[in-house]
Amino acid sequence: MLDYGRLADLQAVIDEATLIATEASPSVQWSIQANSVRHLALGGRLDEAVVATEEVLRRGQELGEPDALVWSAAIQVGIQLQREESMPGLFESVIVFGDQFPEAPTWRCGAAIALVLERRMTEAQDTLDRYGMEAARYHDDAFGLCGPACVAYLAYHTGDRRRAEEAIAVLRPHARLWAHFNLHVMFPVGVPLGMAELLVDHVDEAVDTLEQTLADTVEAGAVGLVPLCRQYLGVALLKRGGADDVDRATEQLSLGRREALEMGAPGLAAHLADIAELGGDPWTAPSN
Numbered sequence: 001m002l003d004y005g006r007l008a009d010l011q012a013v014i015d016e017a018t019l020i021a022t023e024a025s026p027s028v029q030w031s032i033q034a035n036s037v038r039h040l041a042l043g044g045r046l047d048e049a050v051v052a053t054e055e056v057l058r059r060g061q062e063l064g065e066p067d068a069l070v071w072s073a074a075i076q077v078g079i080q081l082q083r084e085e086s087m088p089g090l091f092e093s094v095i096v097f098g099d100q101f102p103e104a105p106t107w108r109c110g111a112a113i114a115l116v117l118e119r120r121m122t123e124a125q126d127t128l129d130r131y132g133m134e135a136a137r138y139h140d141d142a143f144g145l146c147g148p149a150c151v152a153y154l155a156y157h158t159g160d161r162r163r164a165e166e167a168i169a170v171l172r173p174h175a176r177l178w179a180h181f182n183l184h185v186m187f188p189v190g191v192p193l194g195m196a197e198l199l200v201d202h203v204d205e206a207v208d209t210l211e212q213t214l215a216d217t218v219e220a221g222a223v224g225l226v227p228l229c230r231q232y233l234g235v236a237l238l239k240r241g242g243a244d245d246v247d248r249a250t251e252q253l254s255l256g257r258r259e260a261l262e263m264g265a266p267g268l269a270a271h272l273a274d275i276a277e278l279g280g281d282p283w284t285a286p287s288n
Contacts, residue, residue, distance in 0.1 A: 005178035005185055005220040011039055026063055033059070034071045041079050042185060044224035044263035049079050070097055077110045078186060082224055085267035086117040098131075108133055109150035116157045121285040125158040135167035144180040145171070145189055152192035156199045159285035164196040171196070175209060176216060187225055188213050191232060198236050199287060206236040224263060230256030231272055235281045250276060 014036050021029045034056045040049035053075045060068025073093045080087055091114035098107035108131045115124040127133070133154070138147025152167035154160070171193040179186045190213030197206035210233040217229050230252040237249035253276040260269035274282055 005188060005216065005222065007039065007042060007185060007220050007222060010185065014039065027065065030056070030060055030063055030065060034075075037075050038078060038185065041075075041082055042222045042224045044226075044259075046079060046083060046224065046264045049075070053079065069093070073097060074106070074110070077113060080117055081113060082228065083265040083267050084117065084228075084271050085265075086114065090114045091118065106146050106150070109147060109154065112154050113150065116154065116283070119283070121158050121283075124154060125160065125285070128154055128158065128160065128163065133163075135163065135170040139170050145174060145177060146179045146186055149179040149187070149189050149192045152196040156192070156195035157283055157285065159199065159287040161200055161287050164199045167196045168193065168200070168202075176212065185222075187228075188217055188220075188222075190216065191225075191229060194236065195232055198232070198239060199284070203236060203240045207233070207240055210236055223259070227256040227260040227263075227265065227268055227272065230259070231268070231275065234272070235275060238275070238279055 014032065017032050018029075018036065021032045033052075037049055037052045037056060040046075040052055053072055056075070057068055057072040060071065073090075076087065076090060077094060080090060091111055094107060094114050095111040098104075098111050101107055108127065112124045112127040112133070115121075115127060128151070133147075133151055135148035135151040138151065148167055148170045151163055152171060155163035155167055171189050174189050175193055177189050179189055190209050194206045194210035194213060197203075197209060210229065214226070214229040214233055217225050234249040234253040234256065237245040237252065253272050257269045257272040257276075260266070260272060271283065
């Protein structure tokens with residue numbers, strides 16, 4: 001279910017676990033609650049997800065759960081990534097956990113993503129280099145392709161062609177799987193794969209990857225991720241510039257902007273509008 005983004009089936013599991021947990025300890029109930037929040041964001045219910053995240057933190061701290069802050073920070077990174085907005089202290093809170101859990105690549109990646117959301121691309125590149133963040137290194141980690149997928153995302157935004165090429169090699173065999181950790185489905189691997197392909201000028205491949213990923217995301221019911229899929233597909237179509245590519249890109253970016261506004265993601269909507277106006281992605285650093 002996790003690997004293939006079967007969100008409806010996974011939600012049924014969480015609902016059943018929630019029911020069973022009514023007879024379990026408060027700690028077990030809290031764990032199920034923490035695992036359920038991501039599904040609000042995947043469903044495009046971002047404001048509800050923010051409120052639920054605050055409740056996870058509050059209740060976890062009341063119970064003395066040692067992972068309360070960890071869970072809260074992890075969920076917030078995912079929400080802000082969908083919104084394409086930063087929030088005060090996000091980088092500082094996430095980098096602390098990177099130091100606390102140095103063998104867990106998701107925290108280093110999360111810290112670098114927080115920098116991208118603040119448009120601090122040079123510092124994001126420095127974070128990649130400082131901690132030796134490589135897609136191949138994270139291939140077999142316990143976080144369901146989150147590490148390699150995040151490296152691909154970061155390579156695109158920092159213009160790191162070498163890391164993008166390596167991420168493509170790792171992710172291509174898993175192009176239609178979904179990155180995940182615990183019971184959290186994060187995003188389809190095809191999004192960062194297509195981004196990496198785009199950076200290294202495999203434009204036709206990027207268009208094919210992102211078209212398939214958009215279709216899979218819609219089919220999965222992950223409406224909260226659809227605007228992001230449209231965004232990168234739009235960028236790829238603009239870069240290819242074929243006979244009808246610009247018109248198709250304009251349609252995708254317009255649809256994505258409307259969907260982003262409907263789900264409470266004005267930052268993402270503004271980014272989509274900038275891409276349409278500029279004919280490319282202003283969030284990408286020059287390739288290196």
